[in-house]
Amino acid sequence: KAGVTQTPRYLIKTRGQQVTLSCSPISGHRSVSWYQQTPGQGLQFLFEYFSETQRNKGNFPGRFSGRQFSNSRSEMNVSTLELGDSALYLCASSSFPETPAYGTQYFGPGTRLTVL
Amino acid sequence: KNQVEQSPQSLIILEGKNCTLQCNYTVSPFSNLRWYKQDTGRGPVSLTIMTFSENTKSNGRYTATLDADTKQSSLHITASQLSDSASYICVVTAGGLYGQNFVFGPGTRLSVLP
Numbered sequence: 057k058a059g060v061t062q063t064p065r066y067l068i069k070t071r072g073q074q075v076t077l078s079c080s081p082i083s084g085h086r087s088v089s090w091y092q093q094t095p096g097q098g099l100q101f102l103f104e105y106f107s108e109t110q111r112n113k114g115n116f117p118g119r120f121s122g123r124q125f126s127n128s129r130s131e132m133n134v135s136t137l138e139l140g141d142s143a144l145y146l147c148a149s150s151s152f153p154e155t156p157a158y159g160t161q162y163f164g165p166g167t168r169l170t171v172l
Numbered sequence: 173k174n175q176v177e178q179s180p181q182s183l184i185i186l187e188g189k190n191c192t193l194q195c196n197y198t199v200s201p202f203s204n205l206r207w208y209k210q211d212t213g214r215g216p217v218s219l220t221i222m223t224f225s226e227n228t229k230s231n232g233r234y235t236a237t238l239d240a241d242t243k244q245s246s247l248h249i250t251a252s253q254l255s256d257s258a259s260y261i262c263v264v265t266a267g268g269l270y271g272q273n274f275v276f277g278p279g280t281r282l283s284v285l286p
Contacts, residue, residue, distance in 0.1 A: 060215070099216075099261065099276040146215050163215030 058083065060149050060164035068170045074135040077167045081128050081149030087111075088130040089161065090122060093144040102145075105130055134169075142171045174199045174266050176277035184283045189252055193280045195245040195262030203265035203273070207236050207247050210259045210279070219247070219260075249282075257284045 061080045069075050081088050090102040101114040105124035122132040128149075134141055148161040176197045185191050197205070204223045208216035220229040220236040222245070229236050233250045249256055262277040 098278050099263075099274075101274055144213075148215070160218050160221065163217070165215050166213075168213070 060147055060162050062145075062147050062164040062167050064167060065165065066168045066170075068172060069137050070172050071137055071139060073137050074133060075137060075169060076131055076133050077145055077147075077169075079130045079132075079147030079149075079164060081130070081147075082151070082162055085149035085151045085162070086128050087150040088124060088128060089148045089150070090130070090132050091146040091148065092116070093146060093166070094142075099146075102132065137171045139171050142169060144168050174264075174275045176262055176264050176275050178260075178262050178277040178280050180280060181278070182281040182283070184285060185252055187252060187254055187284055187286050191249050191252060191282065193247045193249075193260050193262075193282070195247070195277055197243050197245070197262070197264045197275070197277075199243075199264040199266045199275050201267040202240065202243075203267050205236075205238055205245050205265075206263045207234070207245075208261040208263065209234075209256075210261060212258070216261060252284045254284050254286060257282060 063078045087106045089104040091099050093099045102116055103113045103122050104111050108124045119135045124130045144166045146163050146166045148163045150159045150161045179194045204221055206221045207219040209219055210216040219231050219234050222229050222238045224240050227238050235248045238245045259279040259281050261279045264275045266273045266275055
């Protein structure tokens with residue numbers, strides 16, 4: 057079974073631009089979560105989608121948004137990029153029992169975003 | 173405030189040696205505790221998940237322990253290998269069902285030298 061895939065793997069943008077990251081979960085997984093990881097703050101939860109609906113959201117500004125498609129693939133968008141948005145963005149999928157907190161989360165390799 | 177602390181911040185050991193990483197948490201209500209291994213530039217990989225009633229769980233050379241009374245967990249690595257060089261992250265779920273309830277530790281950076 058293929059793992060979680062994320063594209064692109066690396067991205068360089070300038071302040072003020074917007075960016076869209078993509079995540080394809082493991083086949084059959086319907087829950088997709090997004091995380092931001094920085095050296096200073098560590099891992100932080102962004103949001104989670106299940107069956108095309110955002111179930112939960114972390115404490116990030118509205119510039120961070122996402123969506124999920126009917127095939128469970130998910131995208132996250134960051135508008136008006138700031139220098140502090142430079143980070144590794146990780147996507148994780150989960151299947152048991154459709155609630156990430158009680159099952160194993162499988163992470164993708166991440167997208168490294170650099171904002172100049 | 174829910175918090176997870178890990179020690180040491182970094183650790184260097186020789187190949188073949190054992191080591192123990194620590195995780196202390198102040199999280200309420202407690203649902204479960206996870207240990208992840210994260211190689212540089214890669215996503216975390218789950219090692220163990222323990223609930224309140226479990227005090228030991230193994231995954232190959234990795235053994236996690238949980239003391240819910242003292243709110244401490246440890247990850248013991250036996251006969252370390254070069255491939256064990258990574259960051260190890262402790263995550264506690266603060267009740268609830270979803271990701272916003274995850275409380276992440278800062279990680280311990282382990283380097284295994286030949």
